[in-house]
Amino acid sequence: MEEKDILKLIDHTQLQANATWEDIVSLCDEAVKYGTATVCIPQAYLKRVHDKYGDNLKLCTVIGFPLGYNSAHSKVVEAQDSIADGAEEIDTVVNISDVKNHRYDEVRKELKMIREACGDKLLKVIIETCYLTEEEKIELCKIVTEVKADYIKTSTGFGSAGATLADIELFKKHIGPDVKIKAAGGIRTIEDALAYAEAGCSRIGSSKVAPLIAAKYNL
Template identity: 55%
Template sequence: MKKEELYRFVDHTALKAVTTWKEIQQLCQEARFFRMASVCIPSSYVKRAHEYFPELNICTVVGFPLGNTSTEAKLAETRQALEDGANEIDMVINLGMVKNQEYSQVTEEIRLLKEATGDKILKVIIENCYLTEEEKIRMCEAVTEAGADFIKTSTGFGTGGATLEDVILMKQHVGPNVKIKAAGGIRSKEDMELYIGAGCSRIGTSSAIAMLQDGE
């Protein structure tokens, strides 16, 4: 694929705790210039980014990066982010619930957040590095049943990022209306093409420009 096409898959990301407004501005300018799918930024910057770059598709994270805040807190974060101008929400599931085999509660939390996002996009981060294969499959089923738009491999802050094996597994077990986002550990243009070929509709990365600057 040409690099111009690959940029359309990218959620251009800056989520470190020490990310500055100057870095967010640069991220937004780059996303606009290269026509990326979105910028994925901390919720504290959403309102300002939307005011400065109203044409940009803004994504933010909820319950990030651990996922173990209450459902009520995640709902409050989601509603505020949407009010501030976000169009996409990347939520982290409660991994403790998964380990407790409380799958119906995980499904219900996702459903409530999808209800809150309405016609906006909800992506569900299941943090595959902490899950067994059975748990990954159960989360594919939960995301599908709850009506979310995307399932996402990783926060980028766990012990591991996306793997092709996980993407292939997810593709086999999500419903036809659920798309896949890979994040964490994607290091090259070739990696991006492999993940897209395996079924990913989005790539979450802070390094897209570096990866693609020498591409065709």
């Protein structure tokens, strides 16, 4: 893969609590200029961004973020509100508490509810690998496949660690053929992003990589 092709995989991301409107506009302007897959922004900014950029920009947001222990109902409402405000892709944090207690039926039930709420919009399930055992990761690969999510995603970027190539290889062994992989968390260099793309990730969440590629190639 050419380095410039990575831009088409990037969810150009700004999820910091103190992000201002100027920060969000800067991110979105970069995304339009560089041709990234989406911008991933807080739900609070979706409608303003959609009103400003319209169809020139694909919007992604996060729900149950970043800890995942919100109620299933609240996540469903977040998803519905986000879609109404212009989001085309939803990244939801799995209920990590339920995973650690091995309440997998509850995890499955919640994700089915969110899948239904998302309708034809893309759903990515963030499993926050840094907190999980290998057994728990494998079980979540199976559940994400069962509920027909579009992606399994490694990390929020707010946990104790982010994506690893070892986890990508584990996912590839245990997800179904219709589930894609998004790597996020700690991907800060072009070399990092290229490694994840070549490992099989269809999306890469990063706030750093797109501007680095643009600067390198004078885009």
